[in-house]
Amino acid sequence: MKNFKKSVLFTAIATATGSVYAAQEIDKPNILVIVGDDVGFADTQPYGSEVNTPNLMALAEEGVKFTNFHASPTSSVTRSMMLTGANSHEVGLGTFDYAVYPEAIGKPGYEGYLTKNGVTVSSLLKDSGYHTYLAGKWHLGHDDGFLPDDRGFEESYGILAGGSNHFNRDMMFPAKNANTAKALQKGDIPGVEVEPTYRNGQVVKDVYKGEYSDQVYTNEIINMIDKNKDDGKPFFAYVPFTAIHLPLQAPESAYQDKIDYYVENGWDEVRQDRFNKMKEMGVIPKEASISDRNSLSRPWDSLTEKEQAWYGRKMAVAMGMMELQDQQIGQITDYLKEIGEYDNTYVIYLADNGPEAADVTGENISELIRTWTKHHFNNETENVGNANSSVSLGPEWASASTGGLSWFKAYTAEGGIRVPFIVKPAKNSQEQQGALAAGTQTNSMSQVKDIAATILDIADVQHPGTEYKGREVAPMSGVSLLPFFAGEKEQVHSDDNAIPFELFGSGILLKGDYKIIRISTGMGGDNEWHLYNTKQDPAEQDDLRHQQPERFNEMLADYKAYESKQNIVPVDEKWNPFENVK
Secondary structure, three states, X not given: OOOOOEEEEEEEEEEOOEEEEEEEEEEOOXXXXXXXXXXXXXXXXXXXXXXXXXXXXXXXXXXXXXXXXXXXXXXHHHHHHHHHOOOHHHHOOOOOOOOOOHHHOOOOOOOOOOOOOOOOHHHHHHHOOOEEEEEEEOOXXXXXXXXXXXXOOOEEEEEOOOOOOOOOOEOOOOOOOHHHHHHHHOOOOOOOOEOOEEEOOEEEOOOOOOOOHHHHHHHHHHHHHHHOOOOOOOEEEEXXXXXXOOOOOOOHHHOHHXXXXXXXXXXHHHHHHHHHHHHHHOOOOOOOOOOOOOOOOOOHHHOOHHHHHHHHHHHHHHHHHHHHHHHHHHHHHHHXXXXXXXXXXXXXXXXXXXXXXXXXXXXOOOHHHHHHHHHHOOOOHHHOOOOOOOOOOOHHHHHHHOOOOOOOOOOXXXXXXXXXXXXXXXXXXHHHHOOOOOOEEEOOOEEOHHHHHHHHHHHOOOOOOOEEOOEEOOOOOOOOOHHHHOOOOOOOOOOOOEEEEEEOOXXXXXXXXXXXXXXXXXXXXXXXXXXXXOOOOOOOOOOOOOOOHXXXXXXXXXXXXXXXXXXXXXXXXXXXXXXXXX
16 A cells, blocks of 8 residues: 555756656645634735734745635535535535525525535545545534535544534534424523534544534544554545634633733724735735725724623634634644655645624524523623633624625625635645745635635546436536646636626626626615626725626626526525524
8 A cells, every 4th residue: 555645747857958857756645624614814814814823824835825715605505615616506505504595495406415416525535545534514414324424534523513612512503403492382492402523424422522622623633644644545634623613712811812902903993904914915906995884883982891892802712713723723734744744735724704794692693592692601791702601703893804805704795705715735746836936825816616626636536527426416617726836827717717606695706807796685785786806806895887887797697697507596685694593
């Protein structure tokens, strides 16, 4: 088995007269994918945050930082596309399990879990001889046949749901089961139940109770890699962290020194400071305008001192979670260096969507969750961040987390879908391709389906097309980033490549530097289509619909064709997923 990882690559060697090509035997690369949950575009240091994330900075300095990368507006939808390279409606994630709207119930493409219409990169890599590991959040299926071990993961550990208590894995929302139904019938408040922990498809005891979530998953992924590190096979390791997803919780040492800063500065100033920093760093253009205050957000100076103390502590906890996540990323990369595998590993970091705007103690979520949270948790100011508290960012801090982009998680606006994305190539591959220097920052538009295509390209594994092991599967519609890294393409996607997407009745289509978008009235939009140049105007402030009608109509026609082909179910324009989460 020792020779399995070896493959012959032709490496360009610079000479005085040009380049010659020499056959070189190198290790087949490992692939590490790390996902930060609900991390806003401006929440990390490489993207203009005031928080300290040196390990992400190091990855950006060694690799390529994308400033125009798009995920979906919600977690599981992003994961479905990232792992299959297919459109979300083609693999069951036209919506997700917490927010299936009435019109879509029972319709194909709206199952709310990753169906067998999708073939995962983990399955294809496992078939080709890779070790495949997962530690963290799954959220792509709860039933037998749809668990991580059924979808190509040799070893897996974590939770199946969208999140849990970070210290004890208690459920973050009321359980959807018979007990909840009985309690509601009696007018009682449902109890807090434990989110089951799964290892390799089986429910196991949570031996880490009291330990912090991201640290648990870090320990597990290192243990998985370590067990087989000497057998000569490469690995694909997937680490979907649960921070900084609600509930906002962390050891007090992680955020105590941040409280005064966020209380004194508030969300308006933090938002503006991050926007300015992004301009200074070139993350957004210097001529860009910050987004207007959205309809869900209040001015910081409208709050009382007591309210400012409470809200400021929430953001301090969230950013403490961000710094902890960075430390755990460093723990994984340090381990890879210790075993001599870091140079031969592609490291990919991304967020799954924009920051969380739903407030579990506020008005933009269902009454059941609001009442349940108040009944079961102590959310007094001095207790926020502890294991027996449960709070979330809310719309104002979410707006600050995006650094001034428009809207946030659940919205197809840039604040909901433009997220951090960093790729650190394997050293040998970087030398082989050599076109993009370490520390490159690019505004070339890319999107989450490209990750699946890139992973397969790195591993030199072919996607099966439309059939896998006798079943029909959705084809990949993402593109590999490797030709862009190699300098074979000036940008990831050509200007005529249309990339459509829909969720919750809100649609978009990306094409070159442009984007059309419609946000339903139920989510605070006007249900009208708009056109923006998101390369120059990432906060979507200058509507070009009437200035460029030909482009607008062409892009709208592309979207309508997608809508028809994907059998997208129309949504009541007044429907709001925040208010309907059960």
